[in-house]
Amino acid sequence: MENYERLLDRARQQVPPEVFESKRFDIPKSVIFVEGNRTIIRNYRDIALALNRDPPHLMKFLMRELATAGVIEAQRAVFQGRFTSKTLDDLILRYTKIYVLCPECGKPDTHIEREHRFQFLVCEACGAKASIKSIQ
Ligand SMILES: [Zn+2]
Structure with a gap:
């Protein structure tokens, strides 16, 4: 041992x-x-x-x-x-x-970008960009 x-x-x-x-x-x-x-x-x-x-x-x-x-x-x-x-x-x-969490790779290295009325979750690890709903 x-x-x-x-x-x-x-x-x-x-x-x-x-x-x-x-x-x-x-x-x-x-x-x-x-x-x-x-x-x-x-x-x-x-x-x-x-x-x-x-x-x-x-x-x-x-x-x-x-x-x-x-x-x-x-x-x-x-x-x-x-x-x-x-x-x-x-x-x-x-x-x-x-x-x-990035929907593509699951990593937490993301930030939220706002464009007009739309919001996206942008992943710094894999570059994925997914639209997310804004919170009403
Ligand atoms: Zn990712």
Whole structure:
């Protein structure tokens, strides 16, 4: 067993460091608390930052899906109504699939371009350009 681990160590040392540095894409889980009839995501800005999207864009999507009003306050997002972190995480994942991940290659290295009334998800990894619906 010890030999095997030593072997593994040696194998690791032979792998160029870039392999371990490849960018990982993690969506932070929402950290929430419910206060009266309001639900607050404490790490809202971190989530938008991890997704590389404008905080108001994600906010618009969440408010529409939750059918409620809300406001961004510094790091936090505050929604009217009581919601669970599961509900919010599911919606954030749905948002990610529509507005972040490239439909062609699945990578998150994308940005949104606006042309007139139309919006496109443009992939910096493979160059794909897909039209997306604007959030009403
Ligand atoms: Zn792509």
